[in-house]
Structure formats: C-alpha cells, structure tokens
Amino acid sequence: MEESGISKGKKAFSRRDFFKITGAAGLGSIFATMGNLAAASDKSDSKNSGPVTVPTRPFGKTGVNVSILAFGGSQNLESKQRLLRQAVKMGVTYWDTARTYAGGTSEEAMGKYFDRYPDDRKKIFLVTKTPSSDPDRMTRHLETSLKRLKTSHIDLFFIHRVSDVRDEVNRTTKAWAERAKEKGKIRFFGFSTHKNMEECLLEGAKLGWIDGIMTSYNYRLMHKDSMKRAVDACVEAGIGLTAMKTQAGFFASFYANIGKENETVLKLTERFMEKGFTPEQAKLKAVWENPHIASVCSEMSNMTMLQANVAAAIGKTKLSFQDKRLLEQYARETASGYCAGCANLCESAVEGNIPISDVLRYLMYYDNYGNHEQAVRLFNEIPSITRRRLAGFDYSKAEHLCPQKMPIAKLMGKAVEKFTKYAMG
Numbered sequence: 001m002e003e004s005g006i007s008k009g010k011k012a013f014s015r016r017d018f019f020k021i022t023g024a025a026g027l028g029s030i031f032a033t034m035g036n037l038a039a040a041s042d043k044s045d046s047k048n049s050g051p052v053t054v055p056t057r058p059f060g061k062t063g064v065n066v067s068i069l070a071f072g073g074s075q076n077l078e079s080k081q082r083l084l085r086q087a088v089k090m091g092v093t094y095w096d097t098a099r100t101y102a103g104g105t106s107e108e109a110m111g112k113y114f115d116r117y118p119d120d121r122k123k124i125f126l127v128t129k130t131p132s133s134d135p136d137r138m139t140r141h142l143e144t145s146l147k148r149l150k151t152s153h154i155d156l157f158f159i160h161r162v163s164d165v166r167d168e169v170n171r172t173t174k175a176w177a178e179r180a181k182e183k184g185k186i187r188f189f190g191f192s193t194h195k196n197m198e199e200c201l202l203e204g205a206k207l208g209w210i211d212g213i214m215t216s217y218n219y220r221l222m223h224k225d226s227m228k229r230a231v232d233a234c235v236e237a238g239i240g241l242t243a244m245k246t247q248a249g250f251f252a253s254f255y256a257n258i259g260k261e262n263e264t265v266l267k268l269t270e271r272f273m274e275k276g277f278t279p280e281q282a283k284l285k286a287v288w289e290n291p292h293i294a295s296v297c298s299e300m301s302n303m304t305m306l307q308a309n310v311a312a313a314i315g316k317t318k319l320s321f322q323d324k325r326l327l328e329q330y331a332r333e334t335a336s337g338y339c340a341g342c343a344n345l346c347e348s349a350v351e352g353n354i355p356i357s358d359v360l361r362y363l364m365y366y367d368n369y370g371n372h373e374q375a376v377r378l379f380n381e382i383p384s385i386t387r388r389r390l391a392g393f394d395y396s397k398a399e400h401l402c403p404q405k406m407p408i409a410k411l412m413g414k415a416v417e418k419f420t421k422y423a424m425g
C-alpha cells in the first residue's frame with residue numbers, strides 16, 4: 001500500500017490533538033491542510049517530473065474523455081479567475097455551470113475567463129443547463145448562455161433538475177437537441193436529476209438518444225439495488241454519467257444532541273487521516289471506485305478545496321474493505337438526516353403537490369453548504385400558496401413511507417423558519 005507523508009507522521013496526531021486543532025481552526029481548515037499535504041506527497045512520489053494532473057475517463061459513448069473531477073460552478077465566481085486558472089493547470093477541465101447559478105454570474109465569470117484565456121476554452125468540456133424543457137425557452141436560454149460564456153458552443157447541454165423524464169423529455173426535446181447539434185451550438189445533450197434519480201436514469205436509458213446525465217450519487221445511494229440497476233442501464237445505453245452531491249451530508253445541526261453518529265464521524269476522521277486523506281476525500285474516492293462514473297462534480301470554492309480534491313483524484317491510496325464498512329456504518333447511523341430524493345414515495349402520500357424532497361434539498365444547501373442565498377431563492381420559487389402550507393402540514397403518511405425514516409414534519413418546519421427569517425433579513 002502506498003505510504004504518504006501524512007501516514008508516516010500519524011503517530012504524532014492524537015485524538016486530543018484533533019480536537020485541539022479542529023476546535024481552534026475548524027474542520028474545514030484541517031481537512032484542507034491534509035489535502036495540501038496529500039497533493040504534495042503524491043507529487044513527490046511521482047516518477048514523472050511533469051505537472052501531475054487529474055486523470056480522465058471516457059464519457060459514455062461520446063468519444064470524449066473528461067477529467068474525473070469536475071469544477072462545480074454553482075457559486076459566485078466573479079472574483080475567482082485565479083481559481084479557474086489553477087483548475088485548468090491541475091487538469092480539472094470539466095466545468096459545470098447553469099443559467100441560474102449565482103444569478104447568472106457563474107456563466108458570466110466563466111465567459112470572462114474564456115475571453116482572457118481563449119486557448120483554455122479548447123481544453124474545457126463545458127456544461128451548462130436550462131431550467132426549461134419548452135423548446136422556445138430552451139433556444140432563448142441556450143443563446144443567452146453562449147453569450148454569457150463567450151463561446152460558440154456548449155459541449156454538453158442539460159435540462160436542469162429533471163424529476164420525471166416521461167413528462168419533461170420527449171420527441172420534441174429530441175428534435176430540438178438534434179437541431180442544436182446540427183447548428184454546432186451544442187455537441188451533446190442530456191439532463192441533470194436529484195429527485196427520483198433511479199427512475200430518471202432508467203427512463204433516460206430507454207430513450208436511446210441521451211448523451212449524458214448528471215445525477216445525485218454517493219456512498220449512501222450507490223449501494224442501493226435500484227441505483228445499481230439504473231446505472232447499469234445507462235452504461236448499456238452508452239450514457240456518460242456525472243455524479244453530484246457526493247458528500248451527502250446530513251442535517252448535523254438538527255442532530256447535534258445525539259452522540260452515536262458523532263462518534264462514528266470521529267472514527268471516520270481518525271481512520272482516514274491516518275491513511276493520509278480526509279473523510280471528504282474518502283467520499284470522493286468511494287464514488288470513483290465505480291468506473292462507470294465518468295466524473296464527480298464538486299463545488300470547490302477556494303484553492304485549498306481544489307487542491308484537496310485534486311489530491312484525492314490523483315492519489316493512489318484506495319479505500320480498504322474496512323474503510324467502506326465504516327462509511328456504510330456512518331451512512332446507516334445518519335440515514336434519518338439524509339434525504340435520498342425518492343420523492344415519488346413521500347410526495348405521492350400527501351395531497352396538494354407538496355415538494356418535500358425539494359425543500360429538504362434546499363435545507364441541505366442552507367445548512368450543509370452554507371449556500372443561504374441559493375437555498376432561499378429556490379424556496380421562493382415555490383408558489384406562495386404552497387409555501388404557506390408547508391409548516392404545520394400533516395406529514396405522517398409521508399414519514400411512514402420514508403425509507404430513510406426522516407422526521408419530515410420537523411425538518412420542513414425548520415426549513416420554513418430558517419428561510420423566512422433569512423428572507424426578512
């Protein structure tokens with residue numbers, strides 16, 4: 001097994017030290033530092049003296065190889081041109097953005113970058129998304145994206161947030177995609193999904209003309225039989241797959257007073273740090289262990305996160321059987337704090353189109369990602385008549401059906417309270 005610089009020094013790092021450091025600097029800092037060290041270690045071990053870059057994998061049957069780590073643009077990138085430059089240098093050449101990200105400024109910031117470094121555009125596999133499946137709106141949105149991104153074409157164009165393929169992707173969509181390809185405005189077409197993912201993957205595979213799908217996929221979801229079947233169907237259909245939401249955090253603040261899972265978190269942290277990587281890096285590695293996942297999209301908002309993720313992508317240390325068991329234990333113990341996106345179950349159990357899984361996802365953006373603005377903006381897109389019903393609604397039937405055994409009523413109440421308070425300033 002590869003020995004990293006970190007693992008060599010592990011004995012000096014005790015549980016007490018961990019608490020001391022994380023207490024003073026926060027988990028993010030210590031993990032980021034570990035990521036830097038891992039990157040440096042792997043570089044020094046490399047026989048190749050050239051720059052170490054992220055490996056690539058084939059993206060379905062497109063004939064294109066993409067970097068296994070994708071730069072997630074769901075953030076304000078206006079002042080992050082150096083971060084984009086560094087991503088390219090490290091081989092993170094799959095860039096993901098969307099019309100709606102950061103109010104449109106994500107696309108604009110990438111466009112500013114391509115304007116300044118036109119040669120880099122040729123290196124980038126560029127993805128953007130439209131929230132609409134209406135052909136006229138898709139055309140308008142594509143034109144706006146091309147202008148904002150200052151590019152002649154999009155490599156992969158997605159319909160964003162598909163939750164029912166039969167409803168949202170049809171023959172008209174296919175004709176639209178073919179026309180856009182003929183005009184050279186897009187190279188490939190597909191959709192993203194984080195709601196009813198398994199059904200969407202299966203239905204997408206049946207269509208026979210989808211090039212790529214971006215789906216929620218992580219150490220919690222990847223072992224489900226239904227997910228395995230869905231991924232297999234896409235592989236069979238030659239669809240390129242990108243994983244997102246790979247950290248699959250749970251509502252920690254909601255469970256702050258429960259001790260068991262905190263112990264597992266500690267065990268996870270200590271174990272992975274001894275091996276030279278962080279739990280965050282381990283969660284990425286878990287996904288990359290499936291060779292059918294072409295790329296993992298991660299929102300890396302600073303250099304240390306970029307370096308840590310790149311270190312995970314190029315590092316040769318594999319997860320052991322025990323590591324995977326520990327991740328699975330953690331997933332089990334925190335299951336009731338993670339929404340698995342199986343909205344067909346809970347939302348069909350309650351009357352009146354209550355978007356349970358959407359609201360829980362927005363709460364995750366708010367709580368786990370600290371992305372308050374995005375969470376509240378998405379929440380406010382829910383019709384006000386529905387929003388007013390969310391708190392205090394009877395979710396007992398939904399809770400009964402929820403395979404994760406989530407306390408849906410409490411979490412929905414919490415979400416409404418937080419989003420309303422934030423919106424009121």
Ligand code: SF4
Pocket residue numbers: 338339340341342343344345346347356357360401402403404405406408
């Ligand atoms: S609340 Fe439960 S049933 Fe509903 S989507 Fe989330 S995990 Fe699935």
